[in-house]
Amino acid sequence: MADPVGAGAGIVGVIGLAIQVTQVVVQFGMDWKNAPDDVKAFMAELGALKTVLSETNTNILLNADFEAAFQDQPSVLLSQLGPNAPSTTDTKRLLEICKKELESLLKELKKRGEGHQLGWGRFKSAFLAQDTRDSVENLCRQCQLLNSMLSIDAAVLGATTYKEVKEARKEQQEWHEAEEKISMAIRGGVDESNSRQENQIRKHQDQAILDWLTPIDYAPQQSDFISRRQTGTGQWLLDSTEFQSWLMTEKQTLLCPGIPGSGKTILTSIVIEELIMQFGNDKNIGIAYLYCNFRRRDEQKINDLLQSLLKQLAQGLNPLPDAAKSLYAKHINIRTRPTLDELSQALHAVAALYTKVFIIVDALDECLMTGSHRSNFLSRIFDVQEKSGSNLFMTSRHIPEIIEIFSGHTLLEIRALESDVRKYVDGNISNLPSFVRRSPELQEEVKTGIVEAVDGMFLLAHLHLDSLIGKRSPKAVRTALKSLPSGSNAYDEAYKDAMIRIEGQLLDQKGLAWQVLSWITCAKRPLTMVELQHALAIELGESSLDEDNLPQIEDMVSVCAGLVTVDEESEIIRLVHYTTQEYFERTKETWFPNLEAEITKICVTYLSFDTFKGGVCQNDKEFEERQQSNQLYNYASFNWGHHAREAYTSIPEVHSFLETDGQLQGSIQVLLVKKTHYLGESQYSRVFQNGLIGIHLAAYFGVEKTVQYFLGTYISDVKDKSDRTPLSWAAANGHEAVAKLLLANNADIT
Structure with a gap:
């Protein structure tokens, strides 16, 4: 017709x-x-x-x-x-x-x-x-x-x-x-x-x-990192004998260890850009890279990393290689995932389709830290190298066990060269007060003072420059230059100094900075700019989000004294470095007491909004619109329980949320849809009539105080539609304390 x-x-x-x-x-x-x-x-x-x-x-x-x-x-x-x-x-x-x-x-x-x-x-x-x-x-x-x-x-x-x-x-x-x-x-x-x-x-x-294979895409991170490169820096690495030999010779491995903040990640992005510029249009040469990040360990297990490498090499070929297609065909209908051996075999097969392959891994020390996972990952990558002639480039902190694995391979230490630090300071000196910009003599003093203080740590140059932004006179700048932190405690001293500067701001600015830093520090995964905006706009006790309360991104960054940055391509707002995260994790009880409980309250307040009263969405379009309109919906659903478990206290707002009907089911849908969609199953097949109630969800997350609260209302063996009890959910997720509590309350183990 x-x-x-x-x-x-x-x-x-x-x-x-x-x-x-x-x-x-x-x-x-x-x-x-x-x-x-x-x-x-x-x-x-x-x-x-x-x-x-x-x-x-x-x-x-x-x-x-x-x-x-x-x-x-x-x-x-x-x-x-x-x-x-x-x-x-x-x-x-x-x-x-x-x-x-x-x-x-x-x-x-x-x-x-x-x-x-x-x-x-x-x-x-x-x-x-x-x-x-x-x-x-x-x-x-x-x-x-x-x-x-x-x-x-x-x-x-x-x-x-x-x-x-x-x-x-x-x-x-x-x-x-x-x-x-x-x-x-x-x-x-x-x-x-x-x-x-x-x-x-x-x-x-x-x-x-x-x-x-994997939804993870490292390209936005590459774009973000290379955009931060100061023009001309890092050229020493590209010109080095070690790198040129690695570039031109088959089956070479180059490990670049470096101290924290020496610029390893930016140098990695420079290497990747160089490879793309030289070989990006050559379909016979494959390029795959990974940016490891300790905040993303849940998505950077050994399978995840191999899947990412396989995806990048496969998508560079046209048509898509049979190794990827057959892997998909084998698992999609039975809703299983490839084994490590299957991934390794597919990676070998796809790499062999290229005449040359470059594999780059940044910050190897930040992932696969437990058990033998890291050595297993490297063993499989070396096996790919042996069979395909691939070239491997990796960076890491000076971790003895990592250095030992690379024994016999080429090592090139990464440090912030004086010339590169000078270029960086020169390129950013326009951020300093006007009296510095008008004085070539004072500018030279700033460059010399910072170069002498950083001692190979590029990150310190950034922190030291930011510490000078608020100075009011040449004398204040010169005084500050004389006391710039250096040595082994330089980062802690620089971060403490930044927090003191934040304390000296106006009350509202200080409050905003505290909220931003506490959320970024405590978040269970990296947050997007819009997610953090929504988190900071939530008012406890309210039943909806007032968009007039959304803070501006520029303000969120500016009040944090250089400790926060925005990755424009990936839309992530984060701390400037993992050493910043480590500092706040060591000192968060000093700076952010009761943080887990406060974030838990914000998450469950958001999930209790009237907009979720309708419960589960009935189709893909409705579900996607809900996620688009409620930017914190995903994060809050997946993570409120983790925050609550670490709060170690009873939180009334959690109890109220878990006693709702529609809002609770709306939150559960996110958990179930995520799991089933990843396995290729219909998104909604397990969402309807799941029969989960508050005590099941509390057990799922291992929130002991909340499970104890609900034991006053429900029997310990109350079942959902799949005949699973709270004990089943707690045991499946490794929550020993909750399992013991349920057993002590006569939970049936059969």
Whole structure:
């Protein structure tokens, strides 16, 4: 049966989308004057399409014969124009393709701008998708041809004198001669669009396989880190004999150990950028990298790391290699995950498809710290190297057991060179007070003082510069330079000094800084900027979020005395370094007493909001909209219990939340959907009628005080719809104290 979409409906839909694309930029506070040239060029094309469609819309609606053709009914006009006349089927097809592409563009723009103002760099990749640009161009060309045809037809029909008819017929003949070439181009565009759609389907299928391997993407971190490089720094590493030998020789391993804050991660990003610049366009060379992070240990187990390497190497090949496809086919339907041996075999197979492979791992010391996991991971990577000739580049702190594993391989120590520190200070000296910027002599004193104090620790240069920002006179700067912390306790002294500066701020600024630092320090995983905004806006006792209470990102960062930074690409707000995290973890009882209990209250207050009263969402779209509209929903659902368990106290707000109906089920849905979706199962198959109540969830998280509270209401063996008891949930998650409590209250172990 023919598609009943008419010209008017299709055209109006595309015009509406084109207008929305323009409006969404205004909505997020963008300024067209600052748009990149290629974005402006695309918007000009879109504007031309809007104009053409508006004209086409008028002409088509005035021509009943042509409108009928859009309904696949006989057209007298088209039948008279010969075999090469533009087809309304082609036009409908182009309308549909363009509509889908613009819908995708609009969705991506909204996603990228959600929650805060952004720069053009963040929007640019969404605008410049080639498929979208081609669709706009093809549709514009087809509609221009249709308009010309309708105009000439009207001229012929409206001619009254012989001269007018003769001129109109001549114009019509000329149009016919040009039309054949134009029509062939349009049909080629339709064929090309069909081919692109087939490729899009295949790409979508391939992407599903890659996402199944792992949803983790290290590319945003690479973009964030390399953007922090001061121009010219790190060149010593690229020019070194050790690196050049590693780069040019097969099956080489280069370990770069360094002290904390020496710049290992930025240097790693420089190495990755160098490899991409040299070999990024060579399809025979594979590049895969990992940024280990002690805050992400839950997603950086040995399987996760191997899956990430496999994903990166597989996605660099076209078509997707059979090793990845067969792994997916074997496990997806039975909802299992690949074993370590299967991952290793697949990694070997995919690496062998390249003539050369580079594998880069930053901060090896920050992951796989328990048992033999790290040595097992390295053993499997060395095995890949042996079979494929891969080159390995890794960084780490000076950990004896790691250094021992790399015995016999090339080592190159990383330190902050004096020349690099000078470049860094010189590039950031504009942040200092104006009296420093006006005095070359004082600038030189600042550079010399900081270089002497940092002693190979790049991070200290950043901290020392920030400590000078608030100084009021040259004397104050010189006094501070004389007392810059250095040596083994330099970081602790620098962090303590920063906290003293925070204490000296206005009351509201100090309070905001305390909230930001406490949340980032205590969070169970890295937080996005919008998640933290929502967390800080929650007011205990309220039943909804007041968006007027959202703090600005710029303020959240500026009040923290240089201890907090924002990764723009990944949207993560974090402490400047893992040594900062270590400092606050050692001293959090001093700076942030009762922190776990306070964060627990905020999480359960959020989950108790009226917006979650409806309970579980009934479909994918509703669930996705809930997550988009409630940015802390995921974090709070997954982590309130972990905070509550570590609070070691009874929290009434937790009891109230667990005694709700809809809100509790809405939170449980996040836990169940996450698990089932990752295994490839229908998202909602285990969500409905799960029968979980408050005591089950408290046992699941191991919150002993809360389980004890509910034992006054429920029997210890109360079962959910899967016949699981609180003891079953506690035991499955390793919560010994809760298991003992339940057994002491006559829980049945059978």
